[in-house]
Amino acid sequence: MSFRHDLVLFDLDGTLTDSAPGITGGLKEAFQKIGWPVPPRETLRKFIGPPVRNKLNETYSEMNEEAVSEFIRFYRDYYNSRGAYENSVYPGIMDLLAQLKAGGVLLAVATSKPATPAKRVLDHFGLAQPMDYISTEDDSESGRGKEHLILPVLEQSGVPASRAVMVGDTKYDAGGARRAGTDFVGVLYGFGSQEEMEREGAENFVGSVEELRDFLVDK
Known part of the structure; x- marks a missing residue:
């Protein structure tokens, strides 16, 4: 062949x-921890693929850099401990x-x-x-x-x-x-x-x- x-x-x-379960789980937790409403499933799935920072900046232009950095930290904590294996x-x-x-x-x-x-x-x-x-x-x-x-x-x-x-x-x-x-x-x-x-x-x-x-x- x-x-x-x-x-x-x-x-x-x-x-x-x-990888949807682990990534969307991390995103949900990060949104909750920074005090933002958790978006619907269709929006969360659009975060799968592109870099998180890029997608946040594209989707939430009103989110300041401090909030973006906090979000990424919470997301990484979840993904590194659990999310990578929910896959x-x-x-x-x-x-x-x-x-x-x-x-x-x-x-x-x-x-x-x-x-x-x-x-x-x-x-x-x-x-x-x-x-x-x-x-x-x-x-x-x-x-x-x-x-x-x-x-x-x-x-x-x-x-x-x-x-x-x-x-x-x-x-x-x-x-x-x-x-x-x-x-x-x-x-x-x-x-x-x-x-x-x-x-x-x-x-x-x-x-x-x-x-x-x-x-x-x-x-």
Whole structure:
């Protein structure tokens, strides 16, 4: 079996793992502790993927820097002690990674999650071992755009952008892939929407891990 790309980069939350329980639990606790109303589930789910500080600034422009910093501290306390483990690898992902690896495909994680919690999740769930490259944001809870995580992997691997694909579930993944020049496939089992990804130029979508496997195979 051969594959369509030499390098496959995966987002983490909503692509490799269903991290909603731990992330939304941490967000709820942080909102409560700073005395803000807890937003509805649909709003909380939009925080899954982008850096927390960026999403707070985008969604709550009236929240001052002191409140943002307190929020992030409470969120981190929850996530580091509990939230990272309130998580699960999507069924079929480990088999897919093994199949890609056996076929000689290079594997990478490109996640906007900060380095410390990303490493905790990847190590705990056995996802670090098959990866050739791991690209994360620093621990500031800020981000510069997904392309800044994709481009270093392309440089380190020596794989041209035309032979690489970013797999993700949000508009941030789709936009980053477009700006980095790689292919993109959106997974609809995650936390973003097809419409948002299409607005960033996405054209390819799959509804399951099995469909993702079929997309990556060179027919």
